Amino acid sequence: MESGGPAAVDGRASRWESHREERRRELIKSARKAVHALGSDASMEEIAAAAGTSKSVFYRYFGDKTGLQQAVGEVVLNQMQRRIQEAAQSAQTPREGLFAMVSAYLQMAETSPNVYTFVTRYAPGEPDGTSASIATAGALGHFFAAIGDMIARPMRSHLGGGPDKEAVIGYWPHAAIGLVRNAGEQWLASPASAAKPDQEAMARQITDWLCFGIAPELPAQDPPAPADAGPWAL
Template identity: 60%
Template sequence: MNTAQPGHPAPPPATSPGGTTATIDGRSARWETHREQRRRELIKATRRAIHHLGADASMEDIAANAGTSKSVFYRYFGDKAGLQQAVGKVVIGQMQDTILAAGKTARTPREGLVNMVTAYLQMAETSPNVYTFVTAPGDASPQPTGELSGFFDAVTAMISDPLRDLLGGTESPLLGYWPTAAIGLVRTTGELWLKTPPSPAKPDHLAMAEQISTWLFDGVRRQVTAAASPNLSLQVEGIS
């Protein structure tokens, strides 16, 4: 089809390195750019909606809050699970980058752990509804989203490197166990902390990060021994 305008001859077709003619469809390229931009806008709108409405907001509620129809969301994301995955990819990616950057500023392995746990809790606390939305199991699967699984795998790798020497070097079997156990403690404790209603007794994210790190590095015995009477200290020693 000749798409040239009067007085403006059509440009010659592009030629690939192999000598074959490749048709460049400018309209398709513009449409893909527009579609990707629209997806980003809808993801941002979803984050705002979930932040205000809660993690259980329906597609209809999310669309209404975004000022559009739910058919638009279905067109771009397929279903709610697809929307959850798309939002999760953005949110979890940002968390991973922030946690990695926080770990790099540390001077010691313990400080690195404190920094990373602090960053994790702080970002989750910024919008608990959004965190819950992207980490909740999908309708078709009882497991967390793939993005979340990859996120914790990446964080496990982050904390393995600085702790390699402390855990006995690269040949130590403990190198594979401790970081995995640490991630389990951080995640379960952090999510319980997020769900705990505000009160004077609830620690802030900095205090919670320090406490989690103390449990991981020092265990319970040292913390109890330091705060207890000599008699209690002896009892703790006796059961260790």
């Protein structure tokens, strides 16, 4: 019986691919730990040293630092997405659902702000001349699109149906995501002080902004019509 035919080749290729994927997962895990300990500005050389390997190994598996950020981002953001979805499913009301999602987002970002920053910011240029780009454009876009869909559900339930309501809901998730992300990242970056709210208080404040606005006690009034639209008039 002959050996070394196509089946044997396919078997070796499958084993190699499995080994490569396992090694890639190990490197992502090691990089995540290194960034958590060293900071979001950790270099590829520092990350590789913390992982007990060489920089060339990381380049072989991820291409460059941007590729590594993309790979770590996919893992971290998928975990955040699952946690936010689980939090939303346990809520009893639309507002509780929003609070649960905002709280889960802040909790996971606060757990390791270094890793969060590493996977959600522009990648710095590497010494070899790699240009800066958004490392997690794919993962980050998918993450916020999924979160947008999730936060639209409780608001759709709260507002009810109808074409006019659906139009509002279509805009609202994108605005809400911008508020949650920007407020959350500013909160993460703020130094600890007596004036800084804890995670639960910040989540409740953001939820109130989403549900009621910044000054719900002010009476609603139509803004005055502009006297002259100037050069923007059509």
